[in-house]
Every structure is written in C-alpha cells, then in structure tokens.
Amino acid sequence: MERVVTEKDITIKDVAKHANVSVATVSRVLNGLDRVSESTRKRVLKVIDELNFVPNTMAASMVKKKTNMLSVVVPEIQNPFYTAVIGGTVEVAKKAGFFTLVVSTNGDEAEEAEFFESFLSKNVDGIILIGTHKEAEFYRTIRKPTVLVDRYINNSGLDGVMIDNYRGAYEATRHFLEYGHERIAIIDGAHDFNDGKDRYWGYQQAMVEFGVTPDPKYHKQGSWLEESGYRSTVELMQSEYPPTAIFAANNLICQGAIKAFRDLKLDIGEDISLIGFDENELAQFVQPRVTVVRRPTHEMGTQAAEMLIQKIKENDADQSNPKKVVLDVELMKRGSVKKLN
C-alpha cells in the first residue's frame, strides 16, 4: 500500500475512474460475473486493492446480516489433518454460538471460486480457509472476515494460523545427521504452497549446515498421497545406493513408506531410519513407533476460530495489517532412527 487513503471516501465511481472502466464493469467484477476480460478484471482488482476499497453493499451486509454460520473450507476431508482442524474450529464455534458448515473444494480452484461467489459471500459470517488458489489476488477479493490455516499466501491481506514447517523439517533432518546419517532422502509432493516449500528448505538447510550436499537423487517428489509415498520408498530402497534414512514430508507419505517397508521386509529403526511429518495412525502403531514432527492440528482450528470470531464481533474486515500466528512444532523422538555413530 503506497498511499494512505480514507476508506469511507472511496466509492465505486473512484474505482471505475482509476481503472478507466465503467461503474457497471466494476460491479461485474465485484459480483464475480463473467463477460469481463481477464486483463480488465486484474486492473480493477488492482485499483480496488490500491484504493483499499470496500464495496458499500458488502460492508453493509457485513454490518447487518448476521447468519451465525461459519464455514471451514478445505481442499478435501479424508486427510485426518483437515478433520482435526475442522474439529477444533467446530468446538470453538459451538461455544460462541456459531454453526459450522464444512466445504470441500476438491483442490479445484474454479470450484473454490464459485463457492465463494455463490454461497459464502452471502450465507456465512466468516470463513476458515485452507485455500486451493495459489495467487494472492483471489484472497484479496474475499470481503468476509477470513482466517487462513496452514497454507499462507503472501500479500493475501488475510490473517493466518500456521506452523513452523521450516523448523519441523530442519529438526527432523538434523536428528538424522546427529545420529550419523548422510544418505538422507526426502519424499514430498508439489511445492505449490509455503508448507511444501518450507519443509524442503528446512531439510536442505540442515544438510548444508552439516556439510552434506543434498543429492537430487534422494529427493523424490510426487504427490502428497499415500500411494506416492509407497512408490517413492520402493524406488529409493531398490536403487543402487539406497538411503539410510528417509524424511517423509507429510502424514500420508509416511504411511506409504511404512507400508513399503512392511512389503520389502525392512525393519524400521534397523534396516532403515524414518521420520514423518505429522502424526499418523501407522506411525503410532508399528514397533518401534515412528519419530514424527508433531504439530498442534486441533489447536490450529481452535486458534483460527477464536481469531475469526473476534474479527466478526469487531466487524473487522481490515486487510491492511494481517496477523499471522505461527504455532510450534515438536519432534517426537521414538525408536525409528538408528544411531550410526
């Protein structure tokens, strides 16, 4: 924000003037209607952003129409991480007198956008969002109190509850290194969001600090799903120089790795060392149990819901000074890392 403007001075006409379009066009953009070219839409949104313009109707509806509904919007609901966040949100929302609607976007940007336009903009008081959109632009058009969870989008203007992905991955990798491992592999998925990027970065930094050059053949990048973790683990273990340790960068990849070790008849903590990111059912079941980076999943939901309800009560749609809360992670040392030194 380069210049300071007083929000109440700004009208839709100012936006139209600055963007060099008609008022009708601004209105179409605001209502998410099509028949506006992508370049025009971008220009209008840029002006809205620069002027920090809040549409009257929306501001008014935000003041008047209370629905006592919150929505948690997640990419999918089968991963226990998401259901834990939802559980935390529902708990806090309920106590504060809000109902919670859960929406899965199937990781589809178009679906997410349509949902915001058709439903969420009217029917809920606020939103907890684990977003699917990668660009800040989408988030800046949200005119409801919204708190991002887990995935943070820079310049989105939104509050967020995150965890320190970098530190979690760093600690895990350092633990391997301190136990004498050097052939340390990482299995992860796409680096679409901060979480994936930061986990990879944490791994890389720990390696470099210990004077070990990360070897590209020990970075297996697939999807964030179990099947991908299974396949990558098998490939790593059947390669010419298998790693002595694997960092599985999420819960499902870790479960895939554990199943692969079962099928390859490799003993965890003996034949292969393993650390997962996020608690999971199998990590807690096998013996020895698997060391994981634990994050407060339920608390991410409660914390986000508290922040959101506060915003709703204060009728705060200010996006100029977003608040980011970063919760701590913890390396739960169990028996899955063999000491080589």
Added chain:
Amino acid sequence: MERVVTEKDITIKDVAKHANVSVATVSRVLNGLDRVSESTRKRVLKVIDELNFVPNTMAASMVKKKTNMLSVVVPEIQNPFYTAVIGGTVEVAKKAGFFTLVVSTNGDEAEEAEFFESFLSKNVDGIILIGTHKEAEFYRTIRKPTVLVDRYINNSGLDGVMIDNYRGAYEATRHFLEYGHERIAIIDGAHDFNDGKDRYWGYQQAMVEFGVTPDPKYHKQGSWLEESGYRSTVELMQSEYPPTAIFAANNLICQGAIKAFRDLKLDIGEDISLIGFDENELAQFVQPRVTVVRRPTHEMGTQAAEMLIQKIKENDADQSNPKKVVLDVELMKRGSVKKLN
C-alpha cells in the same frame, strides 16, 4: 396413514381445528419455536402427520427457491466411514451441478434439530442424513427431500440407503463357528440404531443356529470408539476364560482390538482370531491382515445422492411410500481366523 386426503385441501386452519389449538400454536410448532408444551407439540405433529399437511410457505419455497446446494448431515466427521459416504455424495452432487455442505451434529439431538430449523429448511435443496435423533417424529417434520443413510428410522417416512448389518454379522460369526470356535465374543456399542441392533442380532442368530448359547460375559458393550474396543479386548483376554475369537462390531473397535493384541503380545490368527466390521487402516496393515465385513461405503453416498437428486428434480416430497435400498456386504476372508477343527 389411515385415510386418504388431498394435500392441497389441507390448510393450517384444518390442522389447528383437528388438534384443538390456535393457528398461532401450529405455526409455532412448524417454526420450531419454544413456548409450546411437549404434549401440544406432539398432538399438533400427529395431526400434521395424519392429514399429511405440507405448510404452504414450505411447499412454495420448495417449488420456487432452488439453491443448488445439498447438505450431508453426519454425527461426526473423524470416522472414515462418514468421510467415505460424504466423498460419494460430493462426487455425484458435483456432476449434477450441486454444491455440498457438510454438517456435523456432534451426535447431539438438540444441535441437529436447531440446524434443520435455522439453516437447512431454507438453504439447501435436499439432505443426506445420518441422523442422531432416535424417534421417528423428528424425521417426519422434515419438509425437504431427504435420504437417510446407514441408520434407518422406522416410520420416518423417508427414503434410505442401508446395508445388511444383520447378514454381515451373521456371516462373520458363522465363519468363526465353521472354523470350530465356540467362545466367540462380540464387542459393540450402544444399540441406539438399527445398525448396532442388527449386528448383535446377526451374531446371536448364528450362535443359536450352531447350537451355541451366547454367553453374556462374551458380550462387551461400551462405546463405538477405539478406546472402548481396546479396553474391552484387554478385559476379555485377561478374564478367566478368554474367548478364542472376537467379533469387533465396527471399524474403530476393531482398531482398538488390534492395538490391544499388539500390547498384549498376542498373535492375531494364532493366539486369537478376529473379524472386524468395516474396512480399517490397521486391519489392512497387520500381517496376517484381518478378515472384515466390507460394505460399499462410497457407494452408499453415491446411491443416496442419486436418489436425492431424483427426488429434487421431480419435486417429490411425498413421504407416504418411502423407498429403502439395502446394499450388500461381503466377508473379506484374510488370515485372522484360526481353524480349530
């Protein structure tokens, strides 16, 4: 329904007259407001039911206001069974152009009722419901197209997609008996709904058919959660005459049993035989894998969504001839049952 009436002839006045109350009272009951005594409320609902009265406003809104929203209402969302049903629903709904809102009632009747009154009656076109209410009365007041899943409530007047719980439990128990087991325990939760009742009944019937009298000390009834399955298993195995076989009547109880055997250092399929109801992560992980009664969870969701969308399209709120679909279950024989004969 004892007498045939033409719905359009019935007005709120008729209901008031038949129930011997004021029109205002009927209206209060219809809108779920309090300050109506329980006995009056029951009387009014009975008359509404007898006359097959559909309130004008609701009938009208059902015709006119399409929201293109469905809702899946479940008791909780952490159990993979529910997320599988939700997944199936979302898949079909999406193809048909509907968004799906997921609502968890936390197994709380008051919360469920409030949700129907405050939100669902207005904002969605139809509902897939795994209900928390035990009495048919609640279901008969729902004026939106609704399909019950899993738990069927007799006299609810609603369509339903169920599975054959009786047969699943019967086949599991019979498998134990055919392999020479007689000390067969069952671990289950409350018999609040048809599923729990039918599974117990299937177990009992198979025993009786094989001339084995079910022994009450082999029936451990707790909650339907993992902790309860774990505790019951430990108690059974540490009792004076431990069973040789355990039927774990849902997925979570089965996971609890598997964890208990791990901690008791008992080999499944050797020291103890086990069959679970519903697929679960641990049953597929341990070796030998655990025999389970498998039901088409995802298909329960798709089937229910198809029925619901059909009802919405036909604008069918007729509750006089509910349609029940019972899907098949399958005993997946793996290695967890020892042959004693």
